[in-house]
Every structure is written in structure tokens, then in C-alpha cells.
Amino acid sequence: MSSSILLLLLSICLLYGEQVAGDQEQEHQLVLPLLSDSSQLGDAQLMFPAESDSWMVENCLAVKMVAQIKLYPNNSNIVVTKNIPALAKVSPTSSCSYVNSTTTQVLTLEWSEADPSSGILSRNLSLYFSLNNTIPPMYTVSMVTSMYQLSRDKVLGKMSPGQNTTDMASKSVSKFIRMTTATMNPLQLLVPKNRSFLCEESLTVEMMAELITTDGTPPVKLKKAMLKISSFQFDAFRPTSLPSLQFQPATSCSSPNDLVPIVVGCSLAGLVLFIVIGYLMGRRKPEVKGYATVVEQGEVE
Numbered sequence: 001m002s003s004s005i006l007l008l009l010l011s012i013c014l015l016y017g018e019q020v021a022g023d024q025e026q027e028h029q030l031v032l033p034l035l036s037d038s039s040q041l042g043d044a045q046l047m048f049p050a051e052s053d054s055w056m057v058e059n060c061l062a063v064k065m066v067a068q069i070k071l072y073p074n075n076s077n078i079v080v081t082k083n084i085p086a087l088a089k090v091s092p093t094s095s096c097s098y099v100n101s102t103t104t105q106v107l108t109l110e111w112s113e114a115d116p117s118s119g120i121l122s123r124n125l126s127l128y129f130s131l132n133n134t135i136p137p138m139y140t141v142s143m144v145t146s147m148y149q150l151s152r153d154k155v156l157g158k159m160s161p162g163q164n165t166t167d168m169a170s171k172s173v174s175k176f177i178r179m180t181t182a183t184m185n186p187l188q189l190l191v192p193k194n195r196s197f198l199c200e201e202s203l204t205v206e207m208m209a210e211l212i213t214t215d216g217t218p219p220v221k222l223k224k225a226m227l228k229i230s231s232f233q234f235d236a237f238r239p240t241s242l243p244s245l246q247f248q249p250a251t252s253c254s255s256p257n258d259l260v261p262i263v264v265g266c267s268l269a270g271l272v273l274f275i276v277i278g279y280l281m282g283r284r285k286p287e288v289k290g291y292a293t294v295v296e297q298g299e300v301e
Contacts, residue, residue: 053086059244060096061105062196062235063127071177071209071225073150082148084125085111091124103131104142105236121149125227129236130187137193139236144205144227146179155215173215179207179225191251196235199253203229 054064067084091108098104108126115121123146130142152174191197205227211220235247242248 053084053088055088055090055107055109056244057090057094057105057107058096059240059242060236060238061094061107061129062233062238062247063107064231064233064247065229066231067125068228069125069146069148069179069225070228071148071179072223073177074211075220075222082113082123084109087111088125098128103133105129115151118152121152123148127234129234131193131237132187138190139193140187140190141184141234142187143183144181144207146177146207146225146227148177148179150175150177150211173213175214176212177209177222177225178212178219179209181205181207189253191234193237194239194248196233196247196250197253198233198247198250200231201253203232203253205229 053066054062056062065084068081069084070079070081072078073080088109088111091110093106094108095106098106106126106128108124110122110124112120112122126143126145127141128143128145129139131137131139152172154170155173189197207225207227209222209225211222232253233247233250238248
């Protein structure tokens with residue numbers, strides 16, 4: 001009887017967990033209708049929405065995202081938040097074979113912003129993608145870097161002996177915040193080759209930051225910067241035959257799943273129930289044996 005009850009409870013828990021997982025998958029499919037298996041997609045492809053922030057390097061690398069950088073321009077607690085504009089341009093430094101490597105691709109976005117005191121300041125953001133020759137081949141975002149021009153000032157050059165201050169030429173000195181994740185280890189967001197990655201949830205990446213100056217001043221370490229990305233889709237190492245305005249079938253980002261805690265909780269509950277039933281059965285056996293002994297003695301008399 002105890003084994004039947006235990007088995008029944010575990011079956012109910014597993015069925016409930018599968019139902020929860022199915023509901024979650026259905027919710028994801030409502031938001032991201034192309035997250036099903038590629039065999040079910042056939043030749044269907046995800047088109048770039050007209051209002052999306054999307055960029056492409058030749059035809060080998062496509063990225064769509066809404067991104068925001070949070071940084072500290074100095075060692076105070078002042079935070080500067082900047083959105084990556086949809087009008088950011090793909091830099092000529094972007095490459096389908098970075099440093100002549102067939103396993104590294106990079107997208108660099110460039111934009112500029114007007115500053116009241118410094119004029120036009122330049123900024124950029126680079127996403128590096130690496131391909132692992134595993135079976136099956138997998139690729140991922142391996143590094144993120146950014147350069148953020150903080151200011152540009154005119155300063156007087158150093159005075160030579162006998163030189164008049166009126167003869168001194170001014171020069172431009174710029175300050176930049178250089179940010180990088182370095183090479184991510186362990187690698188995250190692994191995607192099979194010939195698939196794209198799609199995530200509507202917000203992803204946050206920490207970047208080390210330092211203040212650099214073009215006059216040769218030693219770099220100053222700053223607090224870590226944060227890159228927040230949402231509505232993120234990337235498609236790297238694309239086949240040349242793929243139309244330029246299409247993503248390959250998508251693999252979704254990992255999301256919290258209640259199935260594991262439900263199964264673990266039910267297993268623990270079943271274990272406790274098994275121990276309790278075993279304890280009660282253990283206490284009951286001596287009573288039954290004692291009763292049987294009394295009956296036998298009565299029969300003998």
C-alpha cells in the first residue's frame with residue numbers, strides 16, 4: 001500500500017511539472033513564435049522588423065538588439081547611461097574573418113553625440129563571435145568591447161627654451177573610457193552553427209573599464225561598466241546562400257523552469273513519506289507478533 005501511494009504521488013508531481021513546463025513553453029511561443037525546432041519551420045525564416053535596431057556585416061553576421069551602456073566617468077558614484085542609437089553605423093573595421101581567422105567575426109557599431117563643451121564625441125561598441133570546431137559546431141559571443149569618448153579639450157603644447165607663449169601651438173587632448181569583458185570564460189550563449197540566437201529577456205554583461213588620455217597619462221581604473229541588451233538576436237557564420245534580410249531558425253535563451261524544483265520537491269516529499277510509513281510499519285510489526293503469540297498460547301491450552 002505504501003509503495004502504491006508513493007508511486008502515485010511521484011506520478012502526480014511529474015505530470016504537474018510537465019504541465020508547468022508545457023505552459024511555459026507555450027508562453028514563450030506566443031512571444032517568440034519561431035523558437036520551435038528547425039524541422040518544424042521548414043523554409044520559414046525570421047524577417048527583420050522594419051522598426052528593429054538591426055545591423056549586418058556583409059552577409060556573414062547579422063545582429064538585432066536594443067542596448068544600453070551604464071558607466072562611471074570617474075571614481076565617484078555618478079552613473080552615465082547611454083543607449084546605443086538605432087542609427088549607429090557598421091564600422092569598416094567589422095569583419096567576417098577577424099585577423100584572417102575563419103573562426104572569429106566581429107561587428108563594430110559607431111556613432112557620435114554632440115557635447116556642449118567638447119563638440120562632437122565618438123563612441124563605439126564591438127561584439128566578437130567565435131566558432132568552436134566541436135561536434136556539432138557551436139558559436140557564441142566571446143567578447144564585448146567599447147570605447148566612449150568622454151571629452152576633447154584644447155591644451156597648449158610644452159614650451160621649448162626661448163619660445164614665446166604666443167608661438168605655442170595648441171593641441172587636442174581626448175579622454176576615453178575603454179571597456180572590455182576580455183575573452184569570456186566559460187563561454188555563454190552557445191548556439192549551433194546554422195542557427196541564430198533569440199532572447200527577448202534582458203541580458204546584462206559586466207565590462208572592466210579604465211580612463212585613458214591621449215596625452216600619455218597612465219590609465220586610471222574605473223568601476224565596472226554594464227551593458228544591458230534586450231530583444232537580442234544574432235546570427236553569425238551564416239551561409240552565403242542565405243538572403244541578407246533573413247535570420248536563420250532561432251534557438252531561444254535559457255529561461256527559469258519550474259520543472260526541476262517541482263521534481264526535487266516531490267522527491268523529497270516522497271522520501272519523507274516513505275520514511276514515515278516505514279517507521280509506522282516498523283512499530284506495527286511487534287504488536288502483530290505479540291497478538292499472534294497470545295493466540296497460539298490460547299490454542300495450546
